[in-house]
Amino acid sequence: MTVIPSVLITGASTGIGAAYAERFARRGHDLVLVARNTARMEALADRLRQETGVAIDIIQADLTRPGDLAAVETRLRDDVRIGVLVNNAGTAIGGSFIEQSTDDVARLVALNTTAPLRLASAIAPRLAETGEGAIVNIGSVVGLAPEFGMSVYGATKAFVLFLSQGLSLELGPKGVYVQAVLPATTRTEIWDHVGAEVDTMTGVMEVGDLVDAALVGFDRREAVTIPPLPDAGQWDALEAARQAMLPNYRNARPAERYRTGA
């Protein structure tokens, strides 16, 4: 009988993470929920236990605090029931780069990049050893859009995308599926932290629709899932153009346009 793996979801107290918790619980997966707000996670867990019968553990953790993060890493290393990691926890901050404090941008990087990196690093060797499992990393279309004016946030999401693509190439042959999910504007509380009013925005995706679409990509074992993008061919073309450049980097001399004639 196939054992259904447990799913550890970070940022599971609300928003996209809470929606993932509901969807995976309905699929019969036991859950480990990780966030700072215990009350919210307990309420969600109580409801899902009643509705689905799955077992749900809760880990209260601030993933910007090394000690808290280490506890989640240990759970991922040691709990062989966990076969899926959803690196979802993340936030955004408002203001321009020169308006953002150095501490605030450092904290943003800690949550949006260091935490998912360390958690992926914690679980990947065990999954590769068993030859199965999945790591889902929640990026953002903003990681492809410096024009959107969220430079540090976008940089963290570009990191998530690159890491996901690299790990997909490294771990895919070992049986481990790695998915990058790139939402666009989705109706969650994140916008409160940005100081924006999501209800005044257009083209806002509902969180259930976002996660349902992301799970279609998950079930198809898609490497990069971009639920809001109507034409997948645009992403394919971007990737093809990027890959076409790869062989052209290896040159002993600077490109003609950079030669000073000296």
Ligand SMILES: NC(=O)C1=CN([C@@H]2O[C@H](COP(=O)(O)OP(=O)(O)OC[C@H]3O[C@@H](n4cnc5c(N)ncnc54)[C@H](OP(=O)(O)O)[C@@H]3O)[C@@H](O)[C@H]2O)C=CC1
């Ligand atoms: N909503 C959107 O428009 C988009 C969101 N995304 C990404 O989706 C992911 C989820 O965001 P979303 O659901 O929108 O945001 P929400 O703010 O609704 O949820 C964020 C989740 O992360 C948790 N979290 C925040 N800070 C910490 C922390 N320091 N330690 C542990 N957990 C933390 C929160 O729980 P708690 O406060 O209890 O700790 C919460 O469960 C993020 O990575 C975000 O960048 C990407 C593109 C678009």
Ligand SMILES: N[C@@H](C=O)C(=O)O
């Ligand atoms: N989380 C959103 C920005 O704040 C996004 O990624 O679009």
